[in-house]
Amino acid sequence: MSIDNQEITINLDAKRLVAITLLAVISIYTIYSYSIALFAFINVDANPPFIRVTSHNTYDTSNVQTDSFARGTTARVKASVEKASDYFTVAPAYTSFTESTTSKISVIVYYDDGGVINILKIQSKSVTLQPGVPYNIQLDFTIPSNAVTGTHYYAKIFVWDEYLPSGDNIRDLTYPVATSKMFSAT
């Protein structure tokens, strides 16, 4: 086998140097942007919070479920929040939830008067959710004696990882973590 040695001579004058530099910058930026987007898609949090509001409803003080309360009586909102304790698919991999999570759970009760929110009660607390261990919330409140009768009373449950501005709820992980219950005053 013979090897032909050839000599290549590149003469970089100033113009060519500028052009090559520009092309190099553009190429590097493009590859970088693509890589970032690709990693954002496949690099899943190894231990994401995965929380569900498993139940929520309104009750009287005897814990009998009801959607209607007389004015002046005490109503009760009960909800249960639970962090998953099993393997779940978080594409493209399986993920287990084995560590506790600190969350902010808020229960709000209000009357919607034609689009104007009338606050009746709010309870907000920071809790630690253990995987597979339900966390129960209970909020008692009094229906005002002069409350408007009828429906449009709401009780909502929010689960956030932190309060705003840094916080968020965890809706990106499929399950609803903000739920609403409608009831009425008579």
Place this chain on the structure above:
Amino acid sequence: MNKKIVLGLVILGAFLLSTPMVSALSVDSPSGETYRTGDTVTIHAVNYAADSTGYIQIQRGSTIVWIDEGGFVANVLSYKLKIPSSWSGGTYTVYVKGTISKDTGSTTFKIPTSFLPPIAPPAPPTSSDIEDMSLADAVDAIEDLDVEDAADVMADLTPEKAADIVDELDTEDAVEIFEEGVAAGDAEEFADIANEADPEVAADIMLEMEPEAGADLVEEMVSDDVNAAALRVEEAVKRSGNEEILAEFGGTLEGVPPETLVSLFREIVGLPATPSTVAELFEVMDITKVIDIIDGWMATEDYEGLATVFSYLSDAKLEEIFLSMTPEDRTTFYPYLDEPSQAKLPDVGELTVSDLSITPTTVETGDPITISVEVSNDGLLQFSEGVTLKIDGSSVESEMVTLMPGDSETVTWTVSEATAGTYSVDVNGLTGSFTVEEGEPEPEPANIVYHSVAVSPSSVEVGNPVTITVTLDNTGELIGTETVELYVNDVLEDSNTTSVAGGGTDTVTFQVTKDTAGTYTVEAGGETATFTVTEPEPEPSGFPWTYAIVGVVIVAVAAYMYMQQQKKL
């Protein structure tokens, strides 16, 4: 710089500009304003990212006082919150965060630290306030009230003013106010309003009200002004538009008492515009209710008005209603129906005569013959018909028979003929015959006559009986029975019944004793006799020889026995 360098810079700039812009969310309201408790603060956020919802958080210092979520519509989130009295003075920070973009914006507002009572909402206008307002202002005022207050105020307004307002309100608002007012017991006031309102407006309200409230309203409207109510109900039928809405309105009217509907419908029939209105309602109303109305209508004897309604009914409904009426009402009403209506009905029928019976068909002269026919009514009306018995073409008996539908009756006559022969029978076209033959002569019937009365003896002393014998003759051929009554001096003394064979004689005997002397006349069957009762002969008077002789004998015997006793001594 040469062209290639410029070209390269342009390409780089275009590339950088083509990369996505960083989304921004801004909260432009509130923006530092001061609010008091009871005020409504509007959170207004603008977001150019693709968020459909945003999270809202309000905090005072580090205390979270409210959390909620709101929707972005055309990149704008508008959230109204009434500041509760429990919020103390200070600066409040509002955060809004897009749920997808995670973009966050914030703003603040203040509540004064010094006590400031909430601004009392203006007192709602009273009915007298609204009464004095211009119509436009009054309408606005009513629209600003909640439905309960609006109903209260409307009930207190003069009907004219309230009607003017109703004419300007949206139908939906008016219906809510009417329903609330009727439910609150102000049906009478709202009926006045409806009767004053534009008929088209009132009609639309009646069409859209809940059946129960609508029925109460119509009842009161009729009570208030039946003519005005009729105009508006007629308008409602015209404006119902389709059968479904008309049926719903018919259902509403079914809740109105029948007597009220009779008044209303009779009034509607008298209106010139749409005489078919009541018929249209009958078409969709429950047949039971319709019959109740017709019963009430018939009681008014306004048959012509009802016949007008019937003339607009469909064939099927006309037949259904007519057949559901009582036979009495059908009979009374049928003649008032016009010919086309009568033609739509099934054949009303007539009385039929059948089953001619002649029993027996052969008799002897004078013997009775029973002739009967069955008369029945299989039609729809009550009918009366004369049933006539003709023998040998001559009318001998006639009877008027009246029957209700479904009823039947047997008409029976008993005849006899003294002359032998064959006789033809005709009863309303049904024919037959019977034969009369000569029979054995009849024996003469009993004929008892009083022959004589005899007394024996003809004279007795007081206390002694006399025997009175009455003799009877039967001049007939059959045995007869007679009760003989015996009169003494025209006073019934005794009686006795006896039978006397044909052609025979019999006697009846009486014993009579009188305690008073005198002459007595006895009478039986017109025959008389006398007897005499006398006092007894008196005993002769003088010395009682019998007693004297007996006394002497006794003394003599006693003396003899005494003397014999002395001798023995």
